[in-house]
Amino acid sequence: MPSLALLTNQNERYRELLANAHLPGMTFATEVAQADIWLADPALAAEQLASLPAPAWLASTYAGVNALLAPGLPKDYCLTHVRRLFGPLMSEYVFGHLLSHLRHLPQLARQQRQRQWQPQPYASLAGTTLVTLGTGDIARHIATVARAFGMTVLGVSRSGEAREEFDAVCRFDDANATLNRAQVLVSVLPDTAETRGLLEATVLQQLPAGCLLFNVGRGSAIDEAALLQALDANHIAHAFLDVFKQEPLPADHPFWHHPGISVTPHVAAVSLPEQVCDQVIDNYYRFVDGRPLLHQFQWQRGY
Incomplete structure (x- = not known):
């Protein structure tokens, strides 16, 4: 037994x-x-x-x-x-933060507390392009939700195998043209020898100015120094980070207080x-x- x-x-x-x-x-x-x-x-x-x-x-x-x-x-x-199991939870995390950012909900909440009537201009998700790094089950669920919002959805994977949830999928080796279109980039990459440090300076520079970056995969995928440089140069508009190279994130880490970073304690999907x-x-x-x-x-x- x-x-x-x-x-x-x-x-x-x-x-x-x-x-x-x-x-x-x-x-x-x-x-x-x-x-x-x-x-x-x-x-x-x-x-x-x-x-x-x-x-x-x-x-x-x-x-x-x-x-x-x-x-x-x-x-x-x-x-x-x-x-x-995690596709729906990850999608809720990504689109919760994305819509809050685009609709300026934190700013509107501050204005409410200050009794300020000050409408803020915003853009729609419809017609924008979301790119996922990885095209597994989590990425496919995110892609499905993105398409429901009218977004174009592109995927990058090791194989480049087509997936019905994506408008197109390419291999990592051929990703430059895809990254150039990423108004929203979502990394769901695992921690492997091939993915560690993948999002380094030259890759981040391939992203269009104003890109929004999400990392809900593994913290090892991001070159932290390169990300800070891209944020300080206003090349990346904002980074939403749920995973980190070291967890818990050390109290003296610059991510905590950077105005272009939203830190969450590995809670995107439990x-x-x-x-x-x-x-x-x-x-x-x-x-x-x-x-x-x-x-x-x-x-x-x-x-």
Whole structure:
């Protein structure tokens, strides 16, 4: 009978959900080392992997598993991570901030407090161009919402494979013409050797003046010094950043007080136990049947 260990910050909730699922043959392990399956937050699992053998299957409660990629940790086990849940939440984050910025909602709120009747001119999203770096499930949902607003949506990916949600997709190696059109740029890139520092000075200069930049993927994609320079030169109008190279963002980091940056503490999309368990339960039946698990982490690709 497979045994499962819980290594999360919401163990009681996960235990309740899994117990109510009445999974055949599953027991909860009293010792992590005895468990065949770990349902774990990546950082907590990494602590255990430093001294214990890897389980047969580690089910991450997050999409990002950077903590499990640290040097010295095993990388020869079945790792699954949360997929296809975050598109709606990420879209709400991007378009919430985008509409607030374009419609000057913070300024209008200040004017209300000061009892000032001062209409502000604004532009519509319709007819503007949004570019996503990455064309996976999150980017495809963002693209769908963007097209509902009447935007042109372009994608940049490693393969350049066409996606129905996009007006066009190109490869990273051929991205200059696409970046030149990006009035809104949204990075949903994972943390890989190929994506680290991808948004450096020469790439940022390809963007049209006044571009709005969102990073909801991984903080490692952005050259922080180059971004600050582009903002100070008014080449990028504003950057909305939810992910950073170091988290929590250090208190003395210049991003905190830069007028052209909106900082949020990695909250664009959170893992809800109910949704995570739906995927874990589905994979549990596959695990006991000996079938391939869904949403497996690809060690060679890094995502």
